[in-house]
Amino acid sequence: MGTDAHSIVSLSGVRKVFGENEVLKGVDLDIAEGEVVVIFGRSGSGKSTLLRCINFLEEPTAGSVEVDGVRYEAGPTSHARRKTIREIRSRTGMVFQEFNLFPHLSVIENVVEAPTTVKRMPRREAEELGMRFLEKVGVSDKRDEYPIRLSGGQKQRVAIARALTMRPRVMLFDEPTSALDPELIGEVLAVMKDLALEVGTTMVVVTHEMGFAREVADRMAFMYEGSLIEEGPTAELVGGAKDPRTRRFLEAVL
Amino acid sequence: MVWVLIFVVLAIIFAAFQFNTAFMLEWLPFILGGVPLTILISVLGILLAIPLALLGALGRLSKNPVFYGVSSFYVSFIRGTPLIVQIFFIYLGLPQLAQYAPGPLQNLFILGTVTSGVLALGINYGAYMAEIFRAGIQSVGHGQVEAAQALGMTWTQTMRRIVLPQVIRVIIPPTGNEFIAMIKDSALVGIVGTQELFFRASKIGRQYFQNLETLVVAAIIYWILTSIFSYFQGRLERRLSKGYVREGGPHGH
Numbered sequence: 265m266g267t268d269a270h271s272i273v274s275l276s277g278v279r280k281v282f283g284e285n286e287v288l289k290g291v292d293l294d295i296a297e298g299e300v301v302v303i304f305g306r307s308g309s310g311k312s313t314l315l316r317c318i319n320f321l322e323e324p325t326a327g328s329v330e331v332d333g334v335r336y337e338a339g340p341t342s343h344a345r346r347k348t349i350r351e352i353r354s355r356t357g358m359v360f361q362e363f364n365l366f367p368h369l370s371v372i373e374n375v376v377e378a379p380t381t382v383k384r385m386p387r388r389e390a391e392e393l394g395m396r397f398l399e400k401v402g403v404s405d406k407r408d409e410y411p412i413r414l415s416g417g418q419k420q421r422v423a424i425a426r427a428l429t430m431r432p433r434v435m436l437f438d439e440p441t442s443a444l445d446p447e448l449i450g451e452v453l454a455v456m457k458d459l460a461l462e463v464g465t466t467m468v469v470v471t472h473e474m475g476f477a478r479e480v481a482d483r484m485a486f487m488y489e490g491s492l493i494e495e496g497p498t499a500e501l502v503g504g505a506k507d508p509r510t511r512r513f514l515e516a517v518l
Numbered sequence: 519m520v521w522v523l524i525f526v527v528l529a530i531i532f533a534a535f536q537f538n539t540a541f542m543l544e545w546l547p548f549i550l551g552g553v554p555l556t557i558l559i560s561v562l563g564i565l566l567a568i569p570l571a572l573l574g575a576l577g578r579l580s581k582n583p584v585f586y587g588v589s590s591f592y593v594s595f596i597r598g599t600p601l602i603v604q605i606f607f608i609y610l611g612l613p614q615l616a617q618y619a620p621g622p623l624q625n626l627f628i629l630g631t632v633t634s635g636v637l638a639l640g641i642n643y644g645a646y647m648a649e650i651f652r653a654g655i656q657s658v659g660h661g662q663v664e665a666a667q668a669l670g671m672t673w674t675q676t677m678r679r680i681v682l683p684q685v686i687r688v689i690i691p692p693t694g695n696e697f698i699a700m701i702k703d704s705a706l707v708g709i710v711g712t713q714e715l716f717f718r719a720s721k722i723g724r725q726y727f728q729n730l731e732t733l734v735v736a737a738i739i740y741w742i743l744t745s746i747f748s749y750f751q752g753r754l755e756r757r758l759s760k761g762y763v764r765e766g767g768p769h770g771h
Contacts, residue, residue, distance in 0.1 A: 321664050353670040366666075367762065377680075
């Protein structure tokens with residue numbers, strides 16, 4: 265059971281330990297359907313690890329993760345847990361800092377790969393769906409190109425379309441503009457803004473783009489040394505953070 | 519161009535030294551008769567080398583200390599000893615151990631020249647190719663696996679659809695090079711008496727004291743063979759580079 269009937273992502277007591285290093289020290293976070301939450305903080309604060317715990321690219325050492333009603337409790341690897349992980353992954357889409365497009369596949373093949381192999385969707389249906397999302401992100405004219413011929417901004421937009429074609433309930437963005445040349449950041453942020461405001465996609469975004477956060481995020485959460493020390497509606501947090509560490513960080517970046 | 523000039527100069531030199539072309543033509547069919555065996559040894563050798571190289575590469579990437587240790591030893595020892603020693607070891611050395619083996623197994627230690635040659639070439643090239651395969655596997659970034667997993671693909675789907683196609687693309691060209699090199703190294707197997715191309719050429723050469731002629735014939739045949747395979751390898755390489763070339767044409771970068 266989620267703590268809130270409307271929450272689509274619910275993290276509770278999530279800890280992650282790498283060897284001696286406790287990267288997440290018990291994080292609780294609930295995200296409602298349609299909400300856009302920006303997680304921010306210094307590098308090394310654990311914000312990317314937290315995001316990666318939602319779709320188990322990092323498996324939490326302790327705590328629980330619930331996505332769209334599917335609940336995972338940390339524990340030793342088992343058949344049941346692996347199945348739960350796949351269930352949750354099929355409900356989440358992720359966009360990476362380094363795009364991670366499949367270089368041996370064309371744009372359209374990148375997009376239809378998962379729907380056809382994971383969901384066993386007929387190829388034609390997948391292509392139609394994929395083209396819809398490629399149009400949405402504005403790269404449908406590149407359908408038969410290979411990723412190497414695309415600019416960074418185009419690659420990231422294809423990556424967004426690839427994730428959307430799996431019809432996820434939640435989109436996870438891991439520093440989606442950090443690897444882009446400055447002049448290409450805008451086109452990716454515009455697509456994300458459109459997803460958030462026009463489509464109403466539930467989004468969890470790790471980013472340093474404070475302008476985007478202020479404009480688009482419903483809520484912001486500040487990570488510091490493995491703990492989520494403050495969160496709240498964007499205006500409230502930006503206007504008057506209670507914790508001095510949050511205030512100091514915001515002063516430095518705004 | 520330059521090549522034509524080189525051939526003209528060579529022809530003049532050969533004429534000046536009373537090169538016996540009639541003798542060459544007379545024995546050409548006999549020497550050519552060694553080509554099928556040369557190709558057979560090389561093909562079987564590479565077919566043995568590929569699985570060994572894959573095992574070696576996986577071992578070198580493994581966290582299991584035994585698997586890692588065994589493959590490291592294999593790669594280091596085989597790469598650190600001459601191929602000719604390995605051929606003699608299998609052909610002449612192993613039979614000495616046969617006396618210690620129980621009766622029905624003794625034959626396993628006494629191998630024919632072709633079998634010995636294929637084993638030695640396969641084991642030798644497997645060690646070199648293990649490093650090629652390892653680099654190929656490592657060249658597929660972890661981000662590829664993460665992207666596939668995040669899309670909900672299973673481990674098998676990730677390997678089959680995402681990782682392996684990229685590894686194969688990277689390792690096929692150098693594997694082709696290794697095959698071409700092996701065609702040439704297969705001549706070493708002739709030393710233990712396999713009736714392949716080089717063995718036949720040197721046998722006739724010594725018999726009639728016309729070594730230069732037969733060796734030139736052998737060299738030209740090897741050259742033609744490797745040129746043919748290089749041509750096909752080049753075509754394959756271009757086909758595989760689809761999706762990895764920025765612009766059309768060779769000057770695209």
